[in-house]
Amino acid sequence: MFRDDFRIQDYLRIIKKRQWVIITFLTIVVISVTISSFLRAPVYKSTARILIEKETPNVLSFKEVLALDTADTDYYQTQYTILKSRTLARAVLEKLGMMEQARQDDDSSFSVRGLLTSLITALGLRQPPSESAQIRAREEDAINNFLNNIITIEPIKGSRLVDVSALSTNPELATQIANTLVEVYIQQNLEAKLAASKDAVGWLADQLTIAQQKVADSETALQQYKEQHGIISFEDRQNIIMQKLSELNTAVNNARIKRIAIETQYKQIQEYLALDDTAPTTEAVKKLETISQVINNPLIQQLKVELSNLETELSELRKKFRSKHPNVIALRSQIASVRERIDAEIQRIIGSITNEYELALAQEQEMTTALEDQKREALNLNQKAIAYGVLQRDVESNKRVYDALLQRTKETSVTEQLETSNIRIIDRATVPNYAIAPRKKLNIFLSMVVGLVLGTLLAFFFEYIDNSIKTPDDIKQYLDIPFLGFIPKVSSADQDNMAVPKPKLHPVDTVVAVAPKSTASEAYRSLRTNVMFSSLEHGPIILVTSAGPTEGKSITVANLGITMAQSGSKTLIIDCDLRKPRMHKIFNLSDHERGLTDMIANLGTNGTKITVKRTKIPNLDLIPCGNTPPNPSELLSSERTRLLIQALSKKYDKILIDSPPVNVVTDPVILSQIVSGIIVIIRAGETGRDVIRRALDQLRDVKAQILGGVLNGVDVQRDNYYYYSYYNNYYYHEKEDADEDAQSIGGKVQKMLQTKLTSPQKKDS
Structure with missing residues (x-):
């Protein structure tokens, strides 16, 4: 699977790694398309162009008869669908004889x-x-093939033009199909209009008869209503009633105004008279004299002047005579007479006002009663007018419908004879001179593009389903262990440049010894440095194992041991793979019958010294497996094995132990308890994540010290951009003398090892 931090270099690495998948798929696609393009029969395209006018059809629907507009926004889309209809296709095939x-x-x-x-x-x-x-x-099948593979409809944007095209391997047939299609389409369009017009004429005739009967029925109902209610001229009668109602309303208002004006004086008089129930008192009389009609009365004014004169004269006489003097008595009598006349006149005025008020009140009530009667008559007339209006409007509506139907019937009858199609041919189809398919160059180009894209996707798909460890980043991310280094494949160029093999050395398995300047040798030296620094804090005993067989652990042990020996460290390789030992083959040892198993059995005797084999590499010793025991796991888990390795660790700077795969046997798990650290070899692009995880889990369960992982079998030439920085380092070191470099690195590491690991016991030995 792809990581979240995938870089462009990772994509390029995948493309180069899977380049043969891409090339193979690309080749297959290009060859297939090329062969298909050259074997396919040429296809010709012939096109006819027509004009479709949008029109208001003469064949009218019921809503159109009632003068209601209809929306026709889908008209053109409907025409395009008709051009691709099965009915039209069948008619064209029948006309061309293709259906038969x-x-x-x-x-x-x-x-x-x-x-x-x-x-x-x-x-x-x-x-x-x-x-x-x-x-x-x-x-x-013929109709489906005609619609799906032969005919194409292409409306021209921004116009009412439509291109009708036909495809065929025969150019003449393509032309004939296109022209026949537009001809049959126009013919069917015109026939549909004529048929619709005939149907419309018959329908309009039926509707006209119905409308005529409705007019007659509505007129009869109106006439019967007029006779029933005695209406000759309904409008004149209504005008008279409304005029009389208006006059009565005006009279009522005038009578009310008059009554209100008299009522004020009448109520004032009644209020003054109410002061004394028996007879008007002097105070009441004085208040009555303040009434406007009393004040403005000429007679009263004259009598008051006369009364005033008499009272003045009386006042003068009383100064001369006593009250019983005849002149005084006579003058008093005259004054009383004048006052009586004034009171009589006031009574007359009061009576007049009372009579006038009662008359005004009676007139108002009479006018109001007459107005109410007139209103009832007007309401009754309005009710009759409503029914009359309904009947009259029904007559008028039926007449309008009848007139409209009559007019449309005449128009439809005329236009039926003048019906023309709104579709016409602009350009007839002509015989094409060139085929439109196959476009060989374009097909080949597109096949290259598609093949390249699909091939690349297929390569990434294979990479996606590839569950193996391929890069150092995979080790860090998926295995959660340090990355110690990678070992490249030994290229053919490195094999050709190998020196003459040293005696008793395998040329390829000991590449560090026979080709010290090769890329693989530099990788082993880099691995040696990383391992030495990683093991400083743990100890000199290093177990090299793998998850499964054929991971390259034995070769890694051999070359790593050679590089350590070349650096000046006294190194020992122990072949603990008691089931399939290989170290004696790598170093070409002939006397390998005695080895580790014999040392364990003879621990404490002189046989131990005899078993350690000297190699042709200075500072490098080897303990082969020896005789294969029947119980390897029990032998390795014995106390003798632990004591032997501890004893050897005091005599050597570095001890490398080659063990079987972890997932195959339990030997590596047993040995992990007596070593300082473990190096796990992983075959690049082959070892699955689940496989190596299972091996690491077994080691972690016993709390083994895992120094890190080594990626083996890396194709540097294929993935050179990914390992560019590593390769540059190797290339730089190739310019230096291998032995000199080894001595320098070995000296530094040796010094650190001595500081870290040297003990008084070792010095004494």
């Missing part, structure tokens, strides 16, 4: 459906279809 040919052709057995039908029939699962069913199936 399809009925007679019996090639269904070569189609997929024909083969399935034949197989099902042969197995007895279904009865064979009848001849008529087979003919119908051929007709449907």
